[in-house]
Amino acid sequence: MPETFRLDFTVNGQARSLDTHPMARLLDVLREGLGLTGTKEGCGEGECGACSVLLDGRVVNSCLIPAVQAQGAEVVTVEGLAAGGGLSPMQDAFLAHNAAQCGFCTPGMLIAAEDLVRRCPAPDKEQVREGLAGNLCRCTGYSKIVDAVQAVARKEGQP
Amino acid sequence: MIGASTIRKEGRAKVLGTAKYTDDLDLPGALHGVTVRTRCARGVLRGFTFLDGVPWDEITVATAADIPGRNIVASIHDDQPFLVEVGGTISHPEQAVVLLAHPDRQVAEKARGLVRLEVDELPAVLDIPASLACDPVIHGERNVLKEILITKGDADAAMARAARVFEGEYRTGAQEQLYLEPNAMIGTVEEGPAGREVTVSGSLQCPYYVHDALIQLFGLPAERVRVVALEMGGGFGGKEDFPSVIAGHAALLALKAGRPVKIAYDREEDMAATTKRHPSRTRVRTGFDAEGRLVAMDIDFVLDGGAFTTLSPVVLSRGAIHACGPYRCGDVRVLARAVATNTPPCGAFRGFGAPQSLFAIERHMDHCAREMGLDPVDLRRLNFLRKGDTMATGQVIKDDLDLAGLMDRAMEEIAFRDLQKAYRVRNAWDDPIKRGVGLSVFMHGCGFTGSGEAHMASVAGVEGREDGTVAVLAASTEMGQGKNTVFCQIVAETLGLPVDLVEMAEVDTRFVPNSGPTVASRSTMVVGKILEDAARGLRLALLQGGFLAEPYTPAQFRAAVAAARAKLGSLKAYGQFKANPEAAWDDKTYRGDAYPNYSWACYAAAVAVDLTTFEVKVEDFAAVQEVGRVVNPTLATGQIQGGVAQGIGWALWEDVTFREGRMVNNQLTNYIIPTAADLPHIRVAFLEAGNPFGPGGAKGIGELPMDGPAPAIANALREALGDLRLDEVPMTPERILQRLEEARHA
Ligand code: FES
Ligand code: FES
Numbered sequence: 001m002p003e004t005f006r007l008d009f010t011v012n013g014q015a016r017s018l019d020t021h022p023m024a025r026l027l028d029v030l031r032e033g034l035g036l037t038g039t040k041e042g043c044g045e046g047e048c049g050a051c052s053v054l055l056d057g058r059v060v061n062s063c064l065i066p067a068v069q070a071q072g073a074e075v076v077t078v079e080g081l082a083a084g085g086g087l088s089p090m091q092d093a094f095l096a097h098n099a100a101q102c103g104f105c106t107p108g109m110l111i112a113a114e115d116l117v118r119r120c121p122a123p124d125k126e127q128v129r130e131g132l133a134g135n136l137c138r139c140t141g142y143s144k145i146v147d148a149v150q151a152v153a154r155k156e157g158q159p
Numbered sequence: 160m161i162g163a164s165t166i167r168k169e170g171r172a173k174v175l176g177t178a179k180y181t182d183d184l185d186l187p188g189a190l191h192g193v194t195v196r197t198r199c200a201r202g203v204l205r206g207f208t209f210l211d212g213v214p215w216d217e218i219t220v221a222t223a224a225d226i227p228g229r230n231i232v233a234s235i236h237d238d239q240p241f242l243v244e245v246g247g248t249i250s251h252p253e254q255a256v257v258l259l260a261h262p263d264r265q266v267a268e269k270a271r272g273l274v275r276l277e278v279d280e281l282p283a284v285l286d287i288p289a290s291l292a293c294d295p296v297i298h299g300e301r302n303v304l305k306e307i308l309i310t311k312g313d314a315d316a317a318m319a320r321a322a323r324v325f326e327g328e329y330r331t332g333a334q335e336q337l338y339l340e341p342n343a344m345i346g347t348v349e350e351g352p353a354g355r356e357v358t359v360s361g362s363l364q365c366p367y368y369v370h371d372a373l374i375q376l377f378g379l380p381a382e383r384v385r386v387v388a389l390e391m392g393g394g395f396g397g398k399e400d401f402p403s404v405i406a407g408h409a410a411l412l413a414l415k416a417g418r419p420v421k422i423a424y425d426r427e428e429d430m431a432a433t434t435k436r437h438p439s440r441t442r443v444r445t446g447f448d449a450e451g452r453l454v455a456m457d458i459d460f461v462l463d464g465g466a467f468t469t470l471s472p473v474v475l476s477r478g479a480i481h482a483c484g485p486y487r488c489g490d491v492r493v494l495a496r497a498v499a500t501n502t503p504p505c506g507a508f509r510g511f512g513a514p515q516s517l518f519a520i521e522r523h524m525d526h527c528a529r530e531m532g533l534d535p536v537d538l539r540r541l542n543f544l545r546k547g548d549t550m551a552t553g554q555v556i557k558d559d560l561d562l563a564g565l566m567d568r569a570m571e572e573i574a575f576r577d578l579q580k581a582y583r584v585r586n587a588w589d590d591p592i593k594r595g596v597g598l599s600v601f602m603h604g605c606g607f608t609g610s611g612e613a614h615m616a617s618v619a620g621v622e623g624r625e626d627g628t629v630a631v632l633a634a635s636t637e638m639g640q641g642k643n644t645v646f647c648q649i650v651a652e653t654l655g656l657p658v659d660l661v662e663m664a665e666v667d668t669r670f671v672p673n674s675g676p677t678v679a680s681r682s683t684m685v686v687g688k689i690l691e692d693a694a695r696g697l698r699l700a701l702l703q704g705g706f707l708a709e710p711y712t713p714a715q716f717r718a719a720v721a722a723a724r725a726k727l728g729s730l731k732a733y734g735q736f737k738a739n740p741e742a743a744w745d746d747k748t749y750r751g752d753a754y755p756n757y758s759w760a761c762y763a764a765a766v767a768v769d770l771t772t773f774e775v776k777v778e779d780f781a782a783v784q785e786v787g788r789v790v791n792p793t794l795a796t797g798q799i800q801g802g803v804a805q806g807i808g809w810a811l812w813e814d815v816t817f818r819e820g821r822m823v824n825n826q827l828t829n830y831i832i833p834t835a836a837d838l839p840h841i842r843v844a845f846l847e848a849g850n851p852f853g854p855g856g857a858k859g860i861g862e863l864p865m866d867g868p869a870p871a872i873a874n875a876l877r878e879a880l881g882d883l884r885l886d887e888v889p890m891t892p893e894r895i896l897q898r899l900e901e902a903r904h905a
Contacts, residue, residue: 016275016865021215030312031183032185034184035238037176037179037180037183038175038177039176039178040180040340040392040426041826042339042340042341042426042827043426043826044425044426045426045826045827045828047826047827047828048339048426048827052337065305068834077176078175078176079175079176079177081176081428082175085174086856087171087174091174091175091465092174093466094170094174095166095167095170095174096166097179097793098164098166098167098170098641098793098794098797099191100167100170100173100174101167101175101393101640101641101797101798101801102338102340102391102393102637102638103169103170103172103174103178103390103392103639104180104338104339104340104392104393104640105339106173106174106176107176110174110176128835129835129836130835130836132723132836133832133834133835133836133837134834135834136339136799136832136834137339137392137835138336138337138339138393138395138801138804138805138832139639139797139801140797140800140801141797141799141800141801141802141803141804141805141838141841142800142804142834142835142838143800143840143841144793144796144797144800145356145796146835146840
C-alpha cells in the first residue's frame with residue numbers, strides 16, 4: 001500500500017482534497033486534516049457512536065472507516081447540518097428539549113437522529129430507542145433525546 | 160427566572176458542533192504526551208531502559224527526577240506521587256513512571272511500548288477481604304486509610320432488648336464514570352517577567368484543586384500558576400481529583416520540551432488508569448420491637464479505597480452518614496473503614512459513598528419486613544424520620560418532612576399496588592418471564608459534609624461589563640448539568656433582568672475567585688446562594704451610588720452599569736459562604752449537623768426477569784424527589800433522568816473486572832452501559848418544600864438519582880423471584896443464575 005494518497009471527496013457539500021495515508025481513519029482526516037472537530041471520538045472502536053457521520057447517506061462510525069473508503073464519497077458531519085446560519089429542525093429540537101447536556105455525544109446523536117427520521121418519518125418511542133441504540137449518551141438517560149426526535153418527526157410527518 | 164425552563168446557555172454551540180473540547184484545540188507547535196505505567200500491582204522500581212525503534216533524540220522524556228517542586232499530588236493526605244521514582248515503591252499497576260512527548264501521536268505511542276521497566280515484584284492485596292486480613296500489610300499498620308465511628312445511644316444494649324434481630328451482608332462493585340469525553344489536558348510553561356509561569360487548560364471539574372496541585376509540583380507562588388476549565392464532555396466525579404495528575408504530567412512535559420504538550424487519553428487508558436466508584440461491603444444488623452419499630456442498628460461499612468488515600472476519607476464519611484437511611488432509631492453504631500488495596504485509587508462518583516451504604520440499608524429493610532411477615536412499604540412507613548427526630552449524628556430534622564407522602568406519590572406514579580397484584584397472579588403461571596415492583600426511600604445531604612463548607616469559605620462574584628451586561632464569576636464548571644444556565648437564572652432573578660443579559664465568565668483561575676469544586680450538588684445550593692448575595696451587592700452599589708433608581712428597566716440597568724464603570728473603572732461585587740451560626744459539627748466525634756439540609760426521594764421500579772436468559776429489563780421507573788425549589792425544571796428533569804440511567808447501569812450491567820489490580824474489561828465492548836433501547840422512559844416528579852438555605856429555596860438534586868435505582872431494582876427482583884435474595888451489585892445474569900443455583904441446592 002502506498003505511503004500517502006490523494007483523497008478527493010465531498011464534505012458538507014464542498015469538494016475537498018488532501019494527502020493522507022490510505023488507512024488513516026476518516027475520523028482523523030475530518031478532525032485533524034480538515035479541522036472539522038464537531039465529530040468526536042468517544043471510544044475509537046465502533047461502540048459509542050460519537051464519531052457518527054453520513055457517508056453517501058449512510059450513518060457510519062468514522063473511527064472505523066479507512067480514509068481510502070471515502071474516495072469520491074459524500075460525507076456529512078454535524079457542521080453540515082445547519083442550514084443558512086440557523087439550526088436544522090433536529091438541532092433546534094435538541095436545544096429546546098435539553099437533549100444536549102454535556103454535548104459530547106450530541107454531534108453523533110444528531111447525525112443518527114437525522115438519518116432515523118429520514119428513513120422512518122414517524123417513529124414511535126420504541127423505534128426511536130432502537131434507532132439510536134448505536135449512540136451512547138451518559139448524561140441524559142435518553143428520555144429528552146427521544147422527545148426531541150419525536151417532536152421533529154411529528155412536525156415533519158404532518159402534511 | 161427561577162422556576163423557568165430557560166434554554167441551556169451553551170446549548171447552541173453544542174448542537175452546532177462548534178463547542179470546543181480539549182482535544183478539539185489545535186495548538187501550533189504542541190506535542191502529544193503519553194504515559195508509561197508500572198504494570199505491576201506492587202513492587203520496587205529498580206530502573207528503566209529505552210529500547211531501539213524510535214528516534215529517541217526527537218522525543219521529550221520526563222521522569223520524577225525532572226520535578227522542580229514536590230513529587231506529591233496535593234490532596235487530603237500526601238501519599239500519591241506524580242511519578243514513581245527509581246528505588247521507590249510501586250503501589251498499583253497504572254502508576255506513571257515515565258512521560259514521553261513527540262509532535263506525532265503515533266511516534267509517541269510507539270515509543271511508549273519501548274520503555275522497559277526493571278521491577279522487583281512484591282505480593283499484592285487485591286480486594287477488601289485480603290486487605291482486612293492484613294495479608295500482607297501494604298499501608299500503615301493495618302491497611303486502613305480512614306476509620307470513622309458514629310454512635311448514638313447504646314446499640315449493643317438496645318440490640319439485646321430487641322424482639323427480633325436481623326443480619327445481612329451487601330456488596331457493590333466498582334463503577335466507571337464513563338463520561339463520554341476521555342480525560343485531556345494541555346500544559347504550557349513560559350518564562351514571564353517574574354519567572355516561570357505554568358498554565359494548564361483542560362477537562363476538569365475543580366480548577367482550584369488542579370491549581371493547588373501545580374503550585375506544589377512546581378514550587379511556584381499561586382499567581383504564576385493558571386488553570387482554565389474548557390468545555391467538558393461529562394465528569395460525574397471522575398474529573399474531580401484525577402485531572403490534577405494529568406495536569407501535572409502535561410505541565411512537566413511542557414517544561415522539559417519548552418513547548419505546549421497535550422495529553423489526551425484514549426478510552427482504554429482512561430478506563431484503566433483513572434478513578435472509579437469504591438467497591439463496598441456492608442454488614443447490617445438491626446433490632447426491632449414487637450410492632451416492627453427499629454430499636455437498634457449496628458452497621459459495619461467498608462470501602463475499597465485502592466492504593467492511595469485521595470478522596471476516600473470524604474467518600475467514606477458520606478457513606479457512613481447515609482448508612483442508616485431515612486429511618487428513626489434511638490441506638491445506633493456505624494463503623495466505617497476505607498481500606499487500601501493495590502488497585503488504582505477509587506475516587507468521586509455521583510453519590511459519593513451514599514449509593515453503597517443506601518443499597519445495603521434499603522435492601523436490608525425489605526429483607527427484614529419479609530422476615531417479620533410485614534409489607535416492606537408498611538415497615539418503612541412505620542419507621543420514617545419525621546420533623547423533630549434526630550439522625551445518627553444527632554442532627555435534628557427541622558423541616559416538615561413527609562416521607563410517607565413522598566412514597567405514596569412515587570407508588571401512585573407507577574401504579575405500584577395494581578402492578579404488584581397483577582404480577583403476583585401472573586408469576587404463578589408457567590411462564591419464564593417473572594415480574595416485580597420494588598421501591599427505595601432515601602436522602603442525600605446537600606453540599607460538603609460537616610465543616611467542609613465553613614473551611615472552604617467559597618467566594619463568587621458578579622461583574623458589570625462594558626456593554627452593561629453582567630458576567631458571573633465563579634470557578635464552578637459546566638459538565639452538562641446546567642450550571643451555566645442556572646447561575647445566570649439566579650443572578651438574573653436577583654437583579655430583575657432577563658436571563659440573556661447575564662453570561663458566565665470563562666472559568667479561569669486568573670479571573671474567577673475560588674468558589675470551590677464542582678461536586679456534591681453544591682453548585683446550585685451553595686454557590687448559587689453566594690451569587691445571590693453578590694448580585695444583591697451589585698444592585699445595592701448601583702442604587703446607593705446614584706447610578707440607578709428603583710424600579711428600573713433592563714435598559715436603565717445597562718446604562719447604569721456603563722456609567723458606573725466609566726466612573727469607577729471596574730464594577731465587581733463578591734459574596735462569600737456564610738456558615739449557619741446554629742449549625743454545629745464536630746469532626747472528631749462525628750456529632751452535629753452533617754449537612755445544612757437533605758434532599759429526600761422515593762424511587763420505584765417495575766422489572767421483568769427472563770428465567771431462560773436471566774436478563775433483567777426495567778419496564779417502568781418513577782423518580783420522585785423533594786428538592787426545595789426547582790430552578791430550571793427541564794434541566795433538572797434531564798439531570799435526574801441521566802443519573803437514573805447511570806444508576807440502572809450500576810445495578811444491572813456495569814461490572815468492572817480487575818485482574819492483578821488492573822481493570823481488564825476497559826473497553827466499551829466489554830464494559831456495558833445502558834443504550835436507549837435498554838431503558839424505559841424515566842418518570843420524574845419534583846415536590847417542592849421550603850428551605851431557607853439555598854437560592855430561592857433550592858437544594859441539591861444531582862446525586863439523588865444514583866442512590867435509589869439499585870435498591871429499588873433489587874427489591875423488585877426479590878418480588879419477581881420469590882424468596883431469592885440479590886444483595887450484590889451489579890445484578891448480572893451470571894449472578895442471578897448463581898443465586899438461583901445456590902437456592903436450589905440449599
Ligand atoms: S469513537 Fe467511533 S464509535 Fe466511538
Ligand atoms: S449529553 Fe453528555 S454524553 Fe450525551
